[in-house]
Amino acid sequence: xARQKSAFVCTECGAQAVRWQGxxxxxxxxxxxxxxxxxxxxPAAGSRFAALxxxxxxxxxxxxxxxxxxxxxxxxxxxxxxxxxxGLVAGGVVLIGGDPGIGxxxxxxxxxSNLAATxxxxxxxxxxxxxxxxxxVIYVSGEESGEQVALxxxxxxxxxxxxxxxxxxxLERILHTLREARPRVAVIDSIQTVYSETLQSAPGSVxxxxxxxxxxxxxxxxxxxSLILVGHVTKDGTLAGPRVxxxxxxxxxxxxxxxxxxxxxxxxxxxxxxxxxELGVFAMTERGLRxxxxxxxxxxxxxxxxxxxxxxxxxxxxxxxxxxxxxALVDSSQSPNPRRLSVGLEQNRLxxxxxxxxxxxxxxxxxxxxxxxxxGGVKITEPAADLAILFAIVSSLRDRPLRRGLAVFGEVGLAxxxxxxxxxxxxxxxxxxxxxxxxxxxxxxxxxxxxxxLKVIAVERVEEALEQxxxx
Numbered sequence: 001x002a003r004q005k006s007a008f009v010c011t012e013c014g015a016q017a018v019r020w021q022g023x024x025x026x027x028x029x030x031x032x033x034x035x036x037x038x039x040x041x042x043p044a045a046g047s048r049f050a051a052l053x054x055x056x057x058x059x060x061x062x063x064x065x066x067x068x069x070x071x072x073x074x075x076x077x078x079x080x081x082x083x084x085x086x087g088l089v090a091g092g093v094v095l096i097g098g099d100p101g102i103g104x105x106x107x108x109x110x111x112x113s114n115l116a117a118t119x120x121x122x123x124x125x126x127x128x129x130x131x132x133x134x135x136x137v138i139y140v141s142g143e144e145s146g147e148q149v150a151l152x153x154x155x156x157x158x159x160x161x162x163x164x165x166x167x168x169x170x171l172e173r174i175l176h177t178l179r180e181a182r183p184r185v186a187v188i189d190s191i192q193t194v195y196s197e198t199l200q201s202a203p204g205s206v207x208x209x210x211x212x213x214x215x216x217x218x219x220x221x222x223x224x225x226s227l228i229l230v231g232h233v234t235k236d237g238t239l240a241g242p243r244v245x246x247x248x249x250x251x252x253x254x255x256x257x258x259x260x261x262x263x264x265x266x267x268x269x270x271x272x273x274x275x276x277x278e279l280g281v282f283a284m285t286e287r288g289l290r291x292x293x294x295x296x297x298x299x300x301x302x303x304x305x306x307x308x309x310x311x312x313x314x315x316x317x318x319x320x321x322x323x324x325x326x327x328a329l330v331d332s333s334q335s336p337n338p339r340r341l342s343v344g345l346e347q348n349r350l351x352x353x354x355x356x357x358x359x360x361x362x363x364x365x366x367x368x369x370x371x372x373x374x375x376g377g378v379k380i381t382e383p384a385a386d387l388a389i390l391f392a393i394v395s396s397l398r399d400r401p402l403r404r405g406l407a408v409f410g411e412v413g414l415a416x417x418x419x420x421x422x423x424x425x426x427x428x429x430x431x432x433x434x435x436x437x438x439x440x441x442x443x444x445x446x447x448x449x450x451x452x453x454l455k456v457i458a459v460e461r462v463e464e465a466l467e468q469x470x471x472x
Contacts, residue, residue, distance in 0.1 A: 142167075361416075
């Protein structure tokens with residue numbers, strides 16, 4: 001029997017190498033080469049695809065193409081629709097990943113139940129796009145049996161709906177069923193469990209995940225079915241499998257949150273049909289996930305009295321302004337190397353801010369342990385959180401609470417300047433709506449017209465901001 005040929009494929013960029021090496025020769029990533037069995041070429045399938053491309057592809061001037069707004073299919077979950085950009089798009093492919101037990105299957109089962117009920121009430125009226133008639137909704141489970149999914153639906157007390165269930169992991173059988181049923185929406189849970197008979201490698205390998213995702217995506221584009229793929233994540237929190245998986249799909253969503261907390265966050269990292277970095281907030285209840293209409297309330301701690309080391313940040317997640325409480329604890333260090341710990345905020349940026357505060361404002365923390373936390377488990381990556389972190393640190397260091405009703409935002413540069421943040425007007429209006437009466441912001445974000453009920457203090461330098469803080 002002939003020996004199977006193998007190669008080492010990079011999970012980040014897909015480059016191949018004849019032998020293993022620590023660093024990928026193409027993208028320079030470390031420890032990403034995985035041994036994969038080389039599969040024989042399939043000329044018949046390739047020739048059919050080339051013929052299809054030759055029939056449909058032709059050169060067209062860009063000016064002759066008319067852009068059109070893609071119709072949306074609401075899922076019935078407002079927070080999920082917000083992250084998707086308004087709902088599912090016909091022929092769109094969505095990849096959603098998250099830690100085990102975070103609630104991916106629960107969310108999708110709720111959404112599919114709503115879609116199936118809507119599809120049943122609508123009947124066969126109209127078309128979903130690309131010439132397909134309104135079909136049903138199919139849930140393809142590769143990890144659970146149909147009885148287990150039915151038990152979850154019963155536990156969530158979901159209404160009876162004509163949701164179609166298929167427990168299968170063979171790609172060819174799944175595609176055959178989808179072509180016959182022609183559903184509006186289909187979910188594959190999960191892509192790592194699906195395998196193709198044309199490949200000899202095991203399910204979940206680089207070759208299987210790449211081929212199965214490509215075949216399912218091709219079906220979605222040709223049929224107009226909205227497809228949702230569930231993906232596993234690695235211990236680092238990134239989607240498992242080759243990086244090309246994220247390039248194939250139209251939308252990439254990540255489920256975030258602590259399994260010990262009742263709140264879940266879903267964030268869009270890629271969306272060809274909507275805004276990226278959009279955030280949806282859910283609360284886990286006995287009857288599944290429920291959208292949180294006012295997420296700022298869960299990110300603000302309710303203190304019975306004013307406490308030192310707490311500052312309210314006005315952040316922006318996609319198109320939504322949020323108010324998040326940033327807490328800091330500064331304490332005398334008992335070791336020669338003071339600790340710098342950040343939860344929900346960038347740790348490297350914390351060290352930089354301490355250096356800027358020392359150099360330009362004379363606030364010394366080199367002999368102090370500094371701990372910073374964003375309340376509610378939210379992860380803040382935008383630099384506009386710098387000013388709130390500085391205020392929280394100074395408040396804890398001096399053991400002086402900040403005045404109630406104060407909200408801030410602004411990016412701090414290495415030269416001590418305070419830079420503007422995008423969408424400043426929306427941030428300030430959100431703070432005024434929630435009852436805050438004072439805001440310290442970069443001078444470039446000062447509103448041209450006064451905002452009712454909100455006093456805006458504009459600053460340009462770190463030392464000026466801390467001076468304003470003493471006067472409040």
